[in-house]
Amino acid sequence: MSTATRPSALLEVRDISLSFRGLVALEGVSFHVTEGELFSIIGPNGAGKTSIFNCINQVYRPQEGSILWKGDSLMGLKPNQTAERGIARTFQNIALFAHMTVMDNILSGRHIRMNHGWLAGMLWWGRAKQEELENRHKVEEIIHFLEIERWRKHPVGLLPYGIQKRVELGRALAMDPELLLLDEPVAGMNLEETEDMARFILDIQDELGITTILVEHDMSLVMDIADRVMVLDFGRKIAEGLPEEVQTNADVIRAYLGTTGDASMQEFG
Amino acid sequence: MRGRPHLHTSYSADQALMPTTTKKVALAIFLVLAALAPIASSIPIYPDFLGNNDWMKLLSHVAIFGIGALGINLLTGVAGQVSLGHAFFMGLGAYVGVVFGAPAGDLWGWGLPMWIWLPMAGIIPAAIGLLVGPAAVRVRGLYLAFATLGLVFIGEWAWRNLKFITGGSFAGRRFPEFQLRMWKEEEPLVDFASDGVWLGFEISEEAKVYLLMLGLLVVATVLAKNLQRTRAGRAFQAIRDRDIAAEIMGVNEFKYKLMAFGISSAYAGVAGALFASFVGRQIPETWDLFLSVEFIAIILIGGAGTVSGALMGSAFVILLPRLVQDFTEWLSNVIADGEGLLASVADAVISVSPDDFGVVNILPGAGPGLSVFQLNQVLFGLLVILFMIFEPLGLYGIWLRIRNYWKGWPFTY
Ligand SMILES: Nc1ncnc2c1ncn2[C@@H]1O[C@H](COP(=O)(O)OP(=O)(O)O)[C@@H](O)[C@H]1O
Ligand SMILES: [Mg+2]
Numbered sequence: 139m140s141t142a143t144r145p146s147a148l149l150e151v152r153d154i155s156l157s158f159r160g161l162v163a164l165e166g167v168s169f170h171v172t173e174g175e176l177f178s179i180i181g182p183n184g185a186g187k188t189s190i191f192n193c194i195n196q197v198y199r200p201q202e203g204s205i206l207w208k209g210d211s212l213m214g215l216k217p218n219q220t221a222e223r224g225i226a227r228t229f230q231n232i233a234l235f236a237h238m239t240v241m242d243n244i245l246s247g248r249h250i251r252m253n254h255g256w257l258a259g260m261l262w263w264g265r266a267k268q269e270e271l272e273n274r275h276k277v278e279e280i281i282h283f284l285e286i287e288r289w290r291k292h293p294v295g296l297l298p299y300g301i302q303k304r305v306e307l308g309r310a311l312a313m314d315p316e317l318l319l320l321d322e323p324v325a326g327m328n329l330e331e332t333e334d335m336a337r338f339i340l341d342i343q344d345e346l347g348i349t350t351i352l353v354e355h356d357m358s359l360v361m362d363i364a365d366r367v368m369v370l371d372f373g374r375k376i377a378e379g380l381p382e383e384v385q386t387n388a389d390v391i392r393a394y395l396g397t398t399g400d401a402s403m404q405e406f407g
Numbered sequence: 408m409r410g411r412p413h414l415h416t417s418y419s420a421d422q423a424l425m426p427t428t429t430k431k432v433a434l435a436i437f438l439v440l441a442a443l444a445p446i447a448s449s450i451p452i453y454p455d456f457l458g459n460n461d462w463m464k465l466l467s468h469v470a471i472f473g474i475g476a477l478g479i480n481l482l483t484g485v486a487g488q489v490s491l492g493h494a495f496f497m498g499l500g501a502y503v504g505v506v507f508g509a510p511a512g513d514l515w516g517w518g519l520p521m522w523i524w525l526p527m528a529g530i531i532p533a534a535i536g537l538l539v540g541p542a543a544v545r546v547r548g549l550y551l552a553f554a555t556l557g558l559v560f561i562g563e564w565a566w567r568n569l570k571f572i573t574g575g576s577f578a579g580r581r582f583p584e585f586q587l588r589m590w591k592e593e594e595p596l597v598d599f600a601s602d603g604v605w606l607g608f609e610i611s612e613e614a615k616v617y618l619l620m621l622g623l624l625v626v627a628t629v630l631a632k633n634l635q636r637t638r639a640g641r642a643f644q645a646i647r648d649r650d651i652a653a654e655i656m657g658v659n660e661f662k663y664k665l666m667a668f669g670i671s672s673a674y675a676g677v678a679g680a681l682f683a684s685f686v687g688r689q690i691p692e693t694w695d696l697f698l699s700v701e702f703i704a705i706i707l708i709g710g711a712g713t714v715s716g717a718l719m720g721s722a723f724v725i726l727l728p729r730l731v732q733d734f735t736e737w738l739s740n741v742i743a744d745g746e747g748l749l750a751s752v753a754d755a756v757i758s759v760s761p762d763d764f765g766v767v768n769i770l771p772g773a774g775p776g777l778s779v780f781q782l783n784q785v786l787f788g789l790l791v792i793l794f795m796i797f798e799p800l801g802l803y804g805i806w807l808r809i810r811n812y813w814k815g816w817p818f819t820y
Contacts, residue, residue: 216654218654218655218656218658218659221657222657227655229652233651235653236648237647238641238644245641246656249638249642249656250656250657256639256666256670259633259638259640260630260631260637261630270637270638313657
């Protein structure tokens with residue numbers, strides 16, 4: 139079962155290993171994500187969670203293993219080609235385009251959904267004008283969905299942290315993705331901001347039906363909203379299952395209590 | 408439309424080039440004034456103001472450098488790729504222009520009309536840019552600056568040796584005149600290269616050239632502004648701000664960097680050809696590293712990444728030397744009058760004779776101090792440094808502040 143592609147698996151990661159000059163970041167990690175699912179990856183700092191996202195986006199090239207997207211390999215593609223396949227992402231450390239407005243950031247998420255070239259753009263002509271206006275409309279829906287109307291024209295670099303995180307989610311949503319990779323969307327947020335973000339993630343599931351992989355540090359959030367959870371430790375998968383199964387897994391408890399000084403992790407034990 | 412004047416009721420209104428009526432009106436007034444500048448000399452208060460041919464030349468110079476600055480701004484300001492190769496592409500454009508446009512003689516020249524040589528001066532540098540670009544855009548940051556620096560040196564060497572095109576060092580060659588012809592016929596349809604009468608007004612050659620440059624600058628500006636607000640322009644900015652994130656959002660980094668390189672080279676080529684023809688004769692040494700650095704300084708002073716910054720920077724950098732010169736002349740006149748507080752202050756600043764001390768001396772060889780030329784260089788350097796430290800947004804940033812101040816007036820806090 140583990141070697142055959144599941145018919146419903148949107149993304150299938152098989153036995154990937156990744157190392158940086160001898161330092162092992164991932165070791166034989168496998169998992170799959172089915173359509174419509176909210177799959178979560180948790181684990182202590184440095185466990186390799188972000189590296190998995192970078193492998194899916196082909197920013198990193200795992201030395202071993204394969205990554206299948208609807209049955210076809212993603213390996214060897216350029217990052218922008220993974221976007222064209224329908225994979226969108228937010229980043230652990232906000233990676234917005236700081237000098238652009240909220241509007242333009244979200245519009246740049248529409249890049250792959252537009253076609254006009256530089257010349258048509260320069261002349262504001264035909265396809266360019268039409269596409270820009272249509273996509274502007276689409277962006278407005280996202281702005282409304284994320285309740286960031288009042289910041290529309292602000293350069294994102296100047297906005298509060300929590301709002302920037304939201305804009306980044308908006309930029310990813312603008313890509314009309316089939317798979318959304320969220321890397322610690324509530325890291326560094328206060329309770330209220332965390333609750334807002336959780337609501338948006340659930341709405342994305344319910345209203346937009348977008349399959350999501352949620353990488354999180356914040357255990358309570360994951361246990362509340364994830365369909366299935368995978369736990370990583372030192373680049374290895376140590377558990378996978380329903381939230382309540384994982385929560386009571388002895389290896390998981392040990393891994394979390396073994397790490398030092400992180401409050402959100404301690405809570406879990 | 409009634410109600411809130413700033414509320415846009417359609418996306419096309421909101422996305423328009425000039426979103427607010429105030430902006431439209433201000434721009435229209437500015438353009439009309441700019442177009443009327445040639446008649447300013449008939450204003451009696453200050454007959455030298457703007458309208459005289461000296462000023463017409465200066466403003467043409469501003470417009471030409473403005474076109475060049477739009478190009479480097481696109482590559483360095485918008486796409487974030489620091490290039491020192493701008494002078495190379497300007498030189499290339501100038502020589503493409505002269506080969507296409509100058510009459511045949513000892514040196515190469517095909518005598519084709521301006522509507523051919525000017526576009527070619529953009530197209531061919533763009534093509535060469537795309538050819539050498541792949542090597543350049545693979546390297547990042549400072550390495551790109553060094554790689555493009557190499558282009559300038561290769562260019563200078565080539566221009567000195569391709570004597571049948573460039574005329575070689577010292578001599579240089581004459582560049583085609585600004586004349587509109589259908590084809591190679593004797594009489595130009597519109598001749599910008601001699602004094603004449605337009606619409607019943609007597610107009611000097613300099614004023615005609617100025618109006619032509621103003622027109623070309625307006626076209627170049629609209630194109631640049633449109634590019635920046637549409638798909639490709641956003642991709643450029645995305646790469647500048649966060650290259651890996653841009654790729655993950657679907658931007659093909661290599662393709663868009665190359666595109667920025669090509670379009671920027673086209674702007675450089677056109678500006679180079681215009682500049683060469685505007686001055687009339689150019690030697691290969693014109694297209695040197697200093698010219699590239701001057702353009703980087705223009706966008707730093709104006710505010711990198713914005714179209715208006717590129718234009719303000721050009722105006723500032725071209726007009727500053729002239730203003731300094733006029734000002735020192737005026738000061739020396741004050742000294743000559745020899746009365747009042749101002750004269751004694753001016754006396755300390757300016758030296759007028761070999762035994763007179765002053766920061767600036769206006770007579771060659773008179774006393775210690777800087778020449779007016781040196782003073783300009785020092786001010787130029789100081790300004791670049793000051794802007795980099797205190798106002799990274801350049802003149803554009805200062806303008807934003809002033810605008811925001813007045814927007815809220817009288818409730819400014
Ligand atoms: N580009 C890189 N170069 C070297 N080591 C890296 C790189 N990216 C990640 N690593 C290492 O891989 C391990 C996993 O990192 P990461 O995936 O960021 O963990 P997590 O997101 O779970 O906190 C860490 O030990 C980290 O130092
Ligand atoms: Mg991480």
